[in-house]
Structure formats: structure tokens, C-alpha cells
Amino acid sequence: MRYAIRDMRSAIRCIIFTMSIKETIEAELKNAMRSGDEVRKTALRSVIAGIKLAAVDKQADLTDEETQNVIRKEIKSQRESIADAQKASRADLVERAEALITILEVFLPKQMSRDEIAARAQAVIAEVGAGGPTDMGKVMKALQPKLKGLADGKLIGDVVKELLAKV
Numbered sequence: 001m002r003y004a005i006r007d008m009r010s011a012i013r014c015i016i017f018t019m020s021i022k023e024t025i026e027a028e029l030k031n032a033m034r035s036g037d038e039v040r041k042t043a044l045r046s047v048i049a050g051i052k053l054a055a056v057d058k059q060a061d062l063t064d065e066e067t068q069n070v071i072r073k074e075i076k077s078q079r080e081s082i083a084d085a086q087k088a089s090r091a092d093l094v095e096r097a098e099a100l101i102t103i104l105e106v107f108l109p110k111q112m113s114r115d116e117i118a119a120r121a122q123a124v125i126a127e128v129g130a131g132g133p134t135d136m137g138k139v140m141k142a143l144q145p146k147l148k149g150l151a152d153g154k155l156i157g158d159v160v161k162e163l164l165a166k167v
Helices: 002-016 021-035 038-058 064-087 091-105 114-128 133-147 153-166
Strands: none
Touching: 021 038, 021 064, 038 064, 038 091, 064 091, 114 133, 114 153, 133 153
């Protein structure tokens, strides 16, 4: 399964450069329907529904960045589902949600690791001149725009809090 996901990622990344993300998702949905992959169909249909809903709310087509925000929102929803399923001891739901997340992450830029975030955060802490945990707002205000879309906001906050506790 892992090998198939890796091949799918490289193929999708090649396609993304020539089509919008929405078009790529729709093409992948067609491929999933042809292959009979129910998990991929479910994941892609939920994202397409979210994209259409956001487009109706905006009353215009979404840009690729806005489409990525819809995908991030769906991934966040699945992560919350994982937490709820773990509390209920439902391993089947956890596994399904993790599979959906894996499928959807293919359409987003590669996320930064904790170490990369820490390096950027250290630079911003030095730049802002933060002296402790009380300056977390200043650091986050300067760091969030630099890491937008490249890292999860909760992870950024955890790393900054950890680094400021050491200052």
C-alpha cells in the first residue's frame, strides 16, 4: 500500500503543474472510480463537495491556494474524527480516517518537519528579540505568515512555546 501511495504522489505532483488542483482532484476521482478504490473515491468526493460549497459561498471559482485551504480543513476534520474514534476505541474508523488523510495530503505542498520549524522559529525569536513565554504573540505574529501552508499552526505554536520556555 505504501509503495502505491508513493507512486501516486509522484504522478499527481507531475499533473499538478499542468492543471489546477481542482482539475487534478476531479481527474483522480475519475481514476478512482475506474479502479473501484472506494476509500479514494470517498476522500476525493468529500473534498470536491467542500470546494463547490466554498465556491458558492465566494460566488466565484476558487484559486489553488483557496482550494488547498479547503483540503486542509478536510484533513483537520479527519484528524478530529481520529481523536473521537480513539476515545471510542474504534480502530476501524481510525484506520479509515488515516487513509483519507494520506490521500488528501498528496494535494498539498510538503509539510515542514519539527526541526525545520524550530530553526525558522529560532531565527524569528532572535529577530523579534523575544525574552520568554510572554512574547509568544510577537513571535507567532511574525512566524505564521512565513510558514503559512508549510506547517500546521498547532505544531508551530507548540514549537514556539517550547523554544520560548528555554529562553
